Amino acid sequence: MSHIRKYRSLARTSLEITFVYRAGFVLNMIGTVFYVVAMFYLWQTIFLGNPGSLSGFTWPEMKAYLLVAFLLNSLLTWYDEWIMSQDIREGRVAVDLARPIDFQAARFAGAMGPVPFEFCSALAVGAIVATVFGGIALPADPVHAALFLVTCALATLVKFGIVYCVSMTAFWTTGIEGIVVSRIAIQNIFSGALIPLVFFPDVLRGIAAVLPFQAMISTPALTYLGKLDGPTTLFMIGVQAFWAIGLAIAGRLMWRRAVRAVTINGG
Amino acid sequence: MPLIEARGLTKKFRQAVKEPGLVGSLKHFFTRQYKDKLAVDHIDLSVEAGESVAYLGPNGAGKSTTIKMLTGILVPTSGSLVVDGLVPYERRQQNARKIGVVFGQRTQLWWDIPVVESFNLARDMYEIPPRRYKENLGQFTEMLGLAEFMNIPAGKISLGQRMRADLCMALLHDPKLLYLDEPTIGLDIAVKDRIRKFIRSRVEERGTTVMLTTHDLGDIEDICKRIVIIDNGKIIHDGDLAKLKDTYARDRVIHFQLARPPESIEPICAELPACELATDGLRLSVRFDRFVFAAGEIAAAVMSHVEVVDFRIDEPEVEALIRKVYLGQLSLDSPSQPAPAVVEA
Numbered sequence A: 001m002s003h004i005r006k007y008r009s010l011a012r013t014s015l016e017i018t019f020v021y022r023a024g025f026v027l028n029m030i031g032t033v034f035y036v037v038a039m040f041y042l043w044q045t046i047f048l049g050n051p052g053s054l055s056g057f058t059w060p061e062m063k064a065y066l067l068v069a070f071l072l073n074s075l076l077t078w079y080d081e082w083i084m085s086q087d088i089r090e091g092r093v094a095v096d097l098a099r100p101i102d103f104q105a106a107r108f109a110g111a112m113g114p115v116p117f118e119f120c121s122a123l124a125v126g127a128i129v130a131t132v133f134g135g136i137a138l139p140a141d142p143v144h145a146a147l148f149l150v151t152c153a154l155a156t157l158v159k160f161g162i163v164y165c166v167s168m169t170a171f172w173t174t175g176i177e178g179i180v181v182s183r184i185a186i187q188n189i190f191s192g193a194l195i196p197l198v199f200f201p202d203v204l205r206g207i208a209a210v211l212p213f214q215a216m217i218s219t220p221a222l223t224y225l226g227k228l229d230g231p232t233t234l235f236m237i238g239v240q241a242f243w244a245i246g247l248a249i250a251g252r253l254m255w256r257r258a259v260r261a262v263t264i265n266g267g
Numbered sequence B: 001m002p003l004i005e006a007r008g009l010t011k012k013f014r015q016a017v018k019e020p021g022l023v024g025s026l027k028h029f030f031t032r033q034y035k036d037k038l039a040v041d042h043i044d045l046s047v048e049a050g051e052s053v054a055y056l057g058p059n060g061a062g063k064s065t066t067i068k069m070l071t072g073i074l075v076p077t078s079g080s081l082v083v084d085g086l087v088p089y090e091r092r093q094q095n096a097r098k099i100g101v102v103f104g105q106r107t108q109l110w111w112d113i114p115v116v117e118s119f120n121l122a123r124d125m126y127e128i129p130p131r132r133y134k135e136n137l138g139q140f141t142e143m144l145g146l147a148e149f150m151n152i153p154a155g156k157i158s159l160g161q162r163m164r165a166d167l168c169m170a171l172l173h174d175p176k177l178l179y180l181d182e183p184t185i186g187l188d189i190a191v192k193d194r195i196r197k198f199i200r201s202r203v204e205e206r207g208t209t210v211m212l213t214t215h216d217l218g219d220i221e222d223i224c225k226r227i228v229i230i231d232n233g234k235i236i237h238d239g240d241l242a243k244l245k246d247t248y249a250r251d252r253v254i255h256f257q258l259a260r261p262p263e264s265i266e267p268i269c270a271e272l273p274a275c276e277l278a279t280d281g282l283r284l285s286v287r288f289d290r291f292v293f294a295a296g297e298i299a300a301a302v303m304s305h306v307e308v309v310d311f312r313i314d315e316p317e318v319e320a321l322i323r324k325v326y327l328g329q330l331s332l333d334s335p336s337q338p339a340p341a342v343v344e345a
């Protein structure tokens, strides 16, 4: 169990570094707040034209959906992917390799360190936005609230898995920026961050269903709202777990391959 | 059983063949030409526990690549490698617990947090017992003079301070083996001195095995007893530093400061056959083979003919010697070569 201690320390350090770069953190937060407020106005206009519900969403539910998306997007900001690929390109991973730590676990600890802080900040900001816009739908019951937290945790693992795998490509390519931007664009569409997946045409919904991204936002948001029946909720949680584990394994394999085949750059 | 045992250790890199500029990059994008570079070419190396080895060679010789394989960072292309009973790249973490590594060009410290917090992280990563940690940290802080910047982030301290802190960090867990890749690069004399003293104390007091790559020959004379020279990925010399000096740096020079210009140096020359004498005003220097004459004999001979005010002895220059090895003027593999022939002025 003493092994846990080193990763806990790495997580704490990562949180501390977030505080060092608090200006960046705050700016990033302000940016996402503007974005979420814009989404609110957009959807408000749509709902004004269609009073009642849209594809089963009422306006208070839609507001809750958007805020859940905001909350989850505030965790593990792409800062981590950036740093990780930078470390790879500039050969700083060599230092990590000379340490008695598991690379993936260390990066996971580093990514998770700031999460409680990110979560609380986003929760606070979300509460303010919700109040300003006249309140949101709350979870149907305590069971759904608890399940929601479970899906949030799994969503974070899935996100880490994706970010880690994308970072690993830095071993083979120098053009990681393009890959990161594409990942974010695809993720915004297929996670349901912009529009709930029920609004999608069948083909796109079919694609979303087989991609890992829906596990990141759609599943937690629908669980929060109680839109899924019991068995479906459990199934979707299973899907999240599948992606969390699958991506972790994929990341591990990529890493192993990279270390064997690719050389560590520099001095 | 040696602590480090490498047999036929080889690392081949694939390097992109790219012409300069945008056009070159475009061409490479379509043609993807590569060539193989043998950075380390079938080297055999064994290092016993407690040894201190200088690993030298010109830029690009393969020093860092070797160190990276020894530390488990790089996987060798071929050959066998065992370090303290483990194959480093297969048992990377276990190996890492037993070694300390300092890369002169790359810090292990966290850039954004105070230096002491990096040390605390080392404590947790290496699972150093608290008492041992406290002892070591106290001792190293004192020896390396870390107190003044302990609470400053690594990104805001000078290079010399950073190197000292890096060295401390690499040794907090009392590693059996210490690898140093150009530890004194870019540092001033005072800092170099401090670092060398510190490393030497580790070797002498704790019996730490040290392998050090360097450009700076001062590092070698201060720390290492054995010197291994690599060039173009191949080891071209492996041996004792003192023996190297005895074999190839036999000549010494004594410089005398005279009270008045000598009328003639002929009588001294006669007394000191096979020595080279040179005069310049009040100065007289004698180059001699230290296995033929003792320095005292030279001094006595000179003083019996002229009045000497002062004198000093030049040590054999390791630097000049090693430069000759690099330049291929000196083949260290053929000890049959007559020594004086290669030690020209």
Ligand SMILES: Nc1ncnc2c1ncn2[C@@H]1O[C@H](COP(=O)(O)OP(=O)(O)O)[C@@H](O)[C@H]1O
Pocket (backbone or CB within 6 Å): A263, A264, A265, A266, A267, B013, B014, B015, B037, B038, B039, B057, B058, B059, B060, B061, B062, B063, B064, B065, B066
């Ligand atoms: N990651 C790499 N990819 C391709 N070639 C490399 C890489 N690292 C080192 N080399 C090449 O291998 C040779 C040895 O490099 P290195 O071990 O760093 O030399 P040294 O440390 O002795 O200066 C050099 O020719 C260098 O260009």
Ligand SMILES: [Mg+2]
Pocket (backbone or CB within 6 Å): A267, B063, B064, B065, B181
């Ligand atoms: Mg080097």
